[in-house]
Amino acid sequence: MGDTQRQRLEAREEAILVAATSLFSESGVDGTRMAEIARQADVAEGTVYLYYKNKHELLEAVVDRFWRELTKGAKLAVTSNAPLGQQLTELASYHLKSLIDDFKIVEITSRARQRHGEPGRQLPQIREYVRVFDLIMQRGIASGELAASTPVWQMRDVFYGTLEHSARTLVLREQPFDSSVIDNLLSLFDGYRLEQTSVKKHPGSKQAALALLQQLESEISRW
């Protein structure tokens, strides 16, 4: 049965990856010995090197897998056809929660990027993850919910970078997930939505005035 054999190999590879993930998260990269990973995966030390060339490649595999799983979840948060605001909220919540939960691996990620002397490469799976954020921005532009005047990557940097840093802030303060971070970010993002209608952006435009009028009417209708 070649099939069973292949499965056994994959199971071993998986066991090693799981052991490494657990130990790296627990004790950090430098605090984890290859011998310990092997022991926990129930293989001999030399066996680890049949599946991963060295410690650094194993680290990369751990990190890559983490972001691949994350990408799955992120795509789910975005696949609905709900309005942009809601999708952004879901994605942001998912992102922030995940970063907080697995902060250890997030930290380790930067370590995986640094291969010896070279300038920090971008790991392919992280690129893929970030692409999800770009996608939702592009969709927002396509549907007219976001202004096209700001480059997608800049909007994404605001969104992604803010959440990443907020996660760090919360974890270092030992605070739990805080939804107000997301509320705040989303209300800021209104700056991108209303841009075409913003007084600041096109101070002299007729459209801006009309948009304001519209807002005012909807406001009055509440009274």
Next chain:
Amino acid sequence: MGDTQRQRLEAREEAILVAATSLFSESGVDGTRMAEIARQADVAEGTVYLYYKNKHELLEAVVDRFWRELTKGAKLAVTSNAPLGQQLTELASYHLKSLIDDFKIVEITSRARQRHGEPGRQLPQIREYVRVFDLIMQRGIASGELAASTPVWQMRDVFYGTLEHSARTLVLREQPFDSSVIDNLLSLFDGYRLEQTSVKKHPGSKQAALALLQQLESEISRW
């Protein structure tokens, strides 16, 4: 002359730090041997350990010094009594430029945070650096230029996090400093300035309606 003696010691310590900084930036932490640091600092290998307990402490010292220098520059960018927008622009430019220039050390910083198993500690000097950002936000609130409804740390996370991530984006794409990143961020920050008058924030409030009306009037007056 005890004074000369002390100066010699400090000079040695400095030489080691400089050598380590240069080599870590060049070849990364793992790619740098302690023997090489000693050689470049013109001391014996054992001497390094008289000044720094181990490689990790030396790394911490390198990183700490970098952020201390950065803090000096940041404080300068903020010390003027120019209007908030201009100070934010200056701080943002300085920050973004520095992160791009010394991206290698910025990357290494996360490495310094991870001491073996412990959860990532915050290095004191980085905390000090971030404080500069908090300070300018607080001053903005005090002067009424920023709304007080958003916690300072959240505004700071947007500002700081966005720039940090934009720096990464630019460096990985091998692009130079891009001032449009800062323009974009600052125009977004208008959301914090105008917050009290935003329809989104207080959807049912009379103030919001009045603010809109005011905007509309000023808009009409241009025609």
Next chain:
DNA sequence: ATTAATAATGAGGCATACTCATCGACTATA
């Protein structure tokens, strides 16, 4: 059953962070 091919093992090799017994240089006191 025999052979071939592939996977697993772990003792040993090797690089390197770190130690420590020794040495040297400088200072203080007579």
Next chain:
DNA sequence: TATAGTCGATGAGTATGCCTCATTATTAAT
């Protein structure tokens, strides 16, 4: 100036931990 005492510097040696590779075990093929 001689001497003792203190403290910094040295680098050969040690310990640790990543990784290799000759050997063994297991599976597949005929």
